Amino acid sequence: MPSIQKIAVAGATGRVGRHVVDVLTSRGYDVVPISRSHGVDVISGEGLEGALTGVHSIIDAATGPSPDEDAATTFFTTSASNLQRAGEKAGVQRVVTVSIIGTDRFSGGYGAAKIAHEKVTLAGPIPAHVLRASQFHEFVGQLVDWGTRDGVGYVPRMRTQLVAARSVAEQLAELATGPGFEDNAISEIAGPRVENLVDAATLLAARRGYPDRVETVPVPDELYGDLNDSAALLPGPSATLAGPTFEEWLDSTA
Numbered sequence: 001m002p003s004i005q006k007i008a009v010a011g012a013t014g015r016v017g018r019h020v021v022d023v024l025t026s027r028g029y030d031v032v033p034i035s036r037s038h039g040v041d042v043i044s045g046e047g048l049e050g051a052l053t054g055v056h057s058i059i060d061a062a063t064g065p066s067p068d069e070d071a072a073t074t075f076f077t078t079s080a081s082n083l084q085r086a087g088e089k090a091g092v093q094r095v096v097t098v099s100i101i102g103t104d105r106f107s108g109g110y111g112a113a114k115i116a117h118e119k120v121t122l123a124g125p126i127p128a129h130v131l132r133a134s135q136f137h138e139f140v141g142q143l144v145d146w147g148t149r150d151g152v153g154y155v156p157r158m159r160t161q162l163v164a165a166r167s168v169a170e171q172l173a174e175l176a177t178g179p180g181f182e183d184n185a186i187s188e189i190a191g192p193r194v195e196n197l198v199d200a201a202t203l204l205a206a207r208r209g210y211p212d213r214v215e216t217v218p219v220p221d222e223l224y225g226d227l228n229d230s231a232a233l234l235p236g237p238s239a240t241l242a243g244p245t246f247e248e249w250l251d252s253t254a
Helices: 017-026 069-090 109-123 137-147 165-177 197-208 246-253
Strands: 006-010 030-034 057-060 094-100 128-133 152-156 185-190 213-217
Touching: 006 017, 006 165, 017 030, 017 165, 057 069, 057 165, 069 094, 069 109, 094 109, 094 165, 109 128, 128 165, 137 152, 137 197, 137 246, 152 197, 165 185, 197 213, 197 246
Parallel strands: 006 030, 006 057, 057 094, 094 128, 128 185, 152 213
Antiparallel strands: none
C-alpha cells in the first residue's frame, strides 16, 4: 500500500491554519502542525528541519503579530525564506501560500508586505503556488471590535466578496494534495457574491446586539486612494467562488 502523504501546515493554530489541519485530517492525511505552540518557529527556524522530514507539501498560512508594513514584511519574508530553505533540505515537493486578492494594487501597508511574501515564496527552490483570498467572514467582526467606540462601530468603506476561512482552507488542501497545483502560479478564491462591508457589519451587530449602530469611517486616501470603493478588492473572472454567503455563515455559527 502507498504511504500516507504527509502535509505540513505553517500557522496551524491560526484563523485559516486550524481549518486546514481539520480538513486534511478528515481526509486521512498525516498532518504536521507548525507553530510555536507545537515547538516549531518559522522565524528562528527552531525545530523546522525536523518537522519537515518526510513532508510532501507545505501549506503556509502563518501570520505575524503586527499589521505594520515593516514588521509584517520582515515576518513574511523571513518565514517564507526559512520554509523554502528547510523544505528543500527535507525534499518537500510543493509549497502553497495564502495571500490576499488585490494586494498587488496597494502601494504600502499590509498589502505591500504580502506582495513581498509572495515574491520570496515564488522565487524559492521549491515549486510554489499562491492562493489569493478575499476578506474572510471572520474579518467583519474583527473590524467591528477594533472600531467600536461608545456604542458605535466605525467600519471602513469596502466592497469585497467575503469568503469563509473554511472554504479557503479546503482550496489550500486541494492545491497541496491534488492535480490543480501549478508551479509559479497565482490563483484566487472568493465568496459567492459582492458584499458591502458596512452592510455586513450592520447585520453582524444586529445579530450580536452590539454595537448599537454601525457607521462608515473614511480610509486614508494617501495610502488606499479609492480602491475600497472600486473593484480592486474583488476577484477576477477566473477565481474560484465558494459559499456560504456572509449571512448564511452567520446563520450557521449562531
